[in-house]
Amino acid sequence: MDWDNLRVFMTIAREGTLGAAARALGQTQPTMGRRLKSLEKTVGHVLFQRTQFGFVPTDEGQALLLRAERMEAEAIAAERELSGAEALLSGLLRVSCSDWFGNLLLTPVIAEFSQLYPGIVVELLTEPRLYSLPHREADCVMRILPFQDPDVVSRKLLQTEYAVYGVPDKWNSHAKGGAGCRLGSA
Template sequence: MAPEPTLRLDWDDLKLFVEIARTGTLTAAAERLRLSQPTAGRRLRGLEEAIGAALFQRTPAGFRLTDEGEAMLVHAEQMAEEAVALQRKLIGGARGLEGVLRLSTSDWVSSRVLAAPLAGFAIEHPGLVVEVLADSRLYDLQRREADLVLRFVPFSGSDIVQRRFLRIRYALYAAPAYLERCGDPRASGDGNGHRLVTMNSALDQLPDVAWLRGRWPAALPAFRSNNREAQGAACVAGAGLAVLPRVIGDQLPLARLESEAPPPRDLWLGYHQDLRRLRRLRTLVDMLVAALPPEL
């Protein structure tokens, strides 16, 4: 009797399948795996041909798993989790000061807080490369999307080593031209006649946004953005009052309204416990702690 044909699957194609299932789009999965969209599409087609079934239904809302895809995802995710866990264990045992570290944080923290100490770190350790992922997405430490994450909310996993890293101070700012045009907001009871530069609606529950809205409920929004640097630029241009991190606002040609103090926020540092013995990661964390004051 002839032997049954052997199905050979490429692990990189399975990783792509898992990412498409998680993100819902080919484009997002390709970005996470650093593939071009045509390459990702070609790999997915090759995988489906090897399986002999469609794994996704292509819809206007994104990729939806077929029944065959649902069955395959259970096993593929288990394989992905085991592979990442093995990778963390192997990397966590590494002792040298060479290689790449992926650090995730927000755009303004990377440029205003970390850029200078990281530049010094690069000079001192030429065999190490720190790759900064500067965006608002919360990267997954379990899946090793990043080695080190700095973010404004504590980490929830019991396998994450975390600490309060920095306390970030905020202040209320206005351009001199705005104050000449609209007056000092501190003389207004509810902010009537004033305009606000603030976060977009998806982030309107942040403490500084709630503080600004509660302090001057009658003030109208003038400019919204999820980018602090863009808010600072709009404030400089006279669009309205803005709450900014002091590491941004104090460097701009703005008036800081001293008597108004929004609440500070804690920046948390975290990494997976499997990497706690990774010398290059410990060296980076120790450098950041030593180089930066506990409050900015």
């Protein structure tokens, strides 16, 4: 079984369409289709049901996807283990967080980090999308919500306070626990 075809298969399963998978891998849509057909021929099963909403894994596709993801996780673990053996720190470090956290709190830390480790290029990802650590979409992620993946090591970084600010004349309802105060538009 060709690993590149398995990678294409997993990307189609994750993205849902050939076009989205092609964009994610930097390939063309026809290439995605050819690789998928080649894998289906190799395993002797149709791996996706084609629906109006995209590609949905068949039972055989779901079984293969579980095993392929385990293979991918092992390959990623081996790559990380081997890359950690280097004496000099260098390379790309992808950090994902919310835009406010990145702009207000993390930017000065990254500047100091860059001074200490000039061989490391930090890419700050501040999109609302949740990046995957096991799939190496990001190397470090800061989130408000806890992680669901059992293989992710997470630590509480900080606690931050929130408050609502406004014009004093418009917020007279604070004595009633905020009753009558509107947030946003109705």
